Amino acid sequence: MSQTNFAGQAALVVGASRNMGRAFAEALAADGAAVAIHYNSDSSRADAEQIAAGINAAGGQAFAVQADVTKVTEVRRLFDTVEQRFGHLDILINTAGMMVKKPVTEVSEEEFDAIFALNTKAAFFCLQEAGRRLRDNGRIVSVGTSLLAATTGYYGVYAGSKAPLEDFTRALAKEVGHRGITVNVVAPGPMDTAFFYSVETSETVAYLKRASINGELGQVADLVPLVKHLVSPENRWTTAQTLFINGGFVSR
Numbered sequence: 001m002s003q004t005n006f007a008g009q010a011a012l013v014v015g016a017s018r019n020m021g022r023a024f025a026e027a028l029a030a031d032g033a034a035v036a037i038h039y040n041s042d043s044s045r046a047d048a049e050q051i052a053a054g055i056n057a058a059g060g061q062a063f064a065v066q067a068d069v070t071k072v073t074e075v076r077r078l079f080d081t082v083e084q085r086f087g088h089l090d091i092l093i094n095t096a097g098m099m100v101k102k103p104v105t106e107v108s109e110e111e112f113d114a115i116f117a118l119n120t121k122a123a124f125f126c127l128q129e130a131g132r133r134l135r136d137n138g139r140i141v142s143v144g145t146s147l148l149a150a151t152t153g154y155y156g157v158y159a160g161s162k163a164p165l166e167d168f169t170r171a172l173a174k175e176v177g178h179r180g181i182t183v184n185v186v187a188p189g190p191m192d193t194a195f196f197y198s199v200e201t202s203e204t205v206a207y208l209k210r211a212s213i214n215g216e217l218g219q220v221a222d223l224v225p226l227v228k229h230l231v232s233p234e235n236r237w238t239t240a241q242t243l244f245i246n247g248g249f250v251s252r
């Protein structure tokens, strides 16, 4: 395994048992970072452990770690565990998120509380711990959504729960920027993942595909180069931003 860009760096990828988080974790590990593979559900444990084992077998350094990041005590335990294991922390990538696709008139209190607990509260407290603990020149990326720039029905509670990420990010970027730490949001459009298909119909999939430049959905691999750059030592100057990456779906 090549030890180039990220040698000597330790990364925590929240939500790394599949899809985006897995791709980001494996990309950083392939370039020399020690990576904590976070998962939450019991059903994701085997996948997370297999990803860590694959990285270790290839000569990298990784371990799987469970936490329900909707609880602040769990967020802190997660960061404690990673610091104890690696001795320090340089990079946080937070991909944890959930979707509710419903008209505003039909969202229940339970759905509202659940989605804000993960997409908003957990995202905030992960940023808080990273702001407190990352070494100088650390890097933070949270995953938002391109829906922030769309005028559309049914995604109100989802996009609304992701929107505060921008303000959290801008504030933290200013507060920790003097230590060389950058903080950004990556905002994907519709992606070819189970997360997307779980709430769409064949008609809405076709509609959303037509909104891109070539009639396709984004692939997880399309996001990796941007995220890797944002968390790399080379990225000194991109901070406090929301970067849309969506094949031309929407822009702002």
Ligand SMILES: NC(=O)c1ccc[n+]([C@@H]2O[C@H](COP(=O)([O-])OP(=O)(O)OC[C@H]3O[C@@H](n4cnc5c(N)ncnc54)[C@H](OP(=O)(O)O)[C@@H]3O)[C@@H](O)[C@H]2O)c1
Pocket: 014, 015, 016, 017, 018, 019, 020, 021, 038, 039, 040, 041, 042, 044, 067, 068, 069, 070, 095, 096, 097, 098, 099, 118, 143, 144, 145, 146, 187, 188, 189, 190, 191, 192, 193, 194, 195, 196
């Ligand atoms: N896929 C898309 O089309 C799309 C488009 C734009 C933005 N996004 C955003 O991209 C991110 C990743 O999406 P994805 O497609 O990779 O979906 P995914 O595979 O479903 O990832 C969601 C992750 O959230 C974790 N998670 C759920 N509840 C949690 C909790 N209470 N504590 C800690 N972790 C929890 C899950 O971990 P466990 O499985 O272990 O529970 C899982 O790893 C999400 O934030 C999503 O909003 C997705």
